[in-house]
Amino acid sequence: MRWTQALMREVAQEERAGLGLGPTEPLDPYALAEEHGISVYTLDSLRDFEMNGEAFSHFTLRRASAWSAALVPLGTARVIIENESHSPVRRRSNIAHELGHYLLEHSFNDVILGEDHKRQFNTEQEKQATFMAGELLVPLTAVERMAFDGWDNARVAAAYGVSEQFAQMQMKGQRIRAQRAARKYGFALPAKRNS
Incomplete structure (x- = not known):
């Protein structure tokens, strides 16, 4: 299937509605994962499954920014593993991003390791998952209204549980419109407000 933004937006709206959410209500990505039967594990919880302390320290202390989260196939099931050393707002967007891959039924055969042992991804699928995360967490319908009402990034971030950078990413195009x-x-927009 060729995923257009309109189709991805429709999927996000259906998922939000399935949780009983309107466009102006914040989505809990962990609740959406649970709704789909996807367990979310932190790196620390993997220590119970024999993850060694060296690997844990590498991803949570020394190179915490190197890895955020992953959607992992386990037979026909899927789980998400997340890096709990990140801030709560980043963790929420990480989970929403991985759910984007799941909801768009992205394949796992395009994930490879490069010569530098870093994972290489399908660029188009990454863009789609990022778009889906945005629509799940701060949907266009809400963004349109907030842009006309003069919401600043801090207010959007606080209302939807995302970072100010994530809020900016979602709001930029609608603010221009x-x-x-x-x-x-010939009308004046209200000044950006954060209350």
């Missing part, structure tokens, strides 16, 4: 509409139709 709101500014163009204001110029075209």
Whole structure:
């Protein structure tokens, strides 16, 4: 299937509605994972499955930014492993990103290790999963209204449990559209507000 933004947005809306959420309500990505029967494990919890302390320290202390989360196939099941050393807002976006891969039924055969032992990914699938994470956490319908109402990144971030950078990513295009509409139709947008 060729995933367009409109189709991905439709899937995200259906998933949010399945949790009883409207477009202005924050989504708990852990609840969505549970809804799909996907268990989420932290690196620390993998120590119970014989993950050694060296690997744990590598990903949580020495190179914490090197790895965020992964959707892992276990037979026909899927699990997500996340790096708990990241901030709660980043963890939420990491989980939503991995759920994006799951919801878009991305294959696992495009994940390889490069010569530097870093994972190499399918660029198109990564873009799609990022788009889905955005639509799951801060959907376009809400973004359109917030852009016209003058919400700043801090307010969006607080309302939806995302980072200010994530809020900026979602809001940027709609803010430009709101500014163009204001110029075209001669009305003033409210100043950005954070309350």
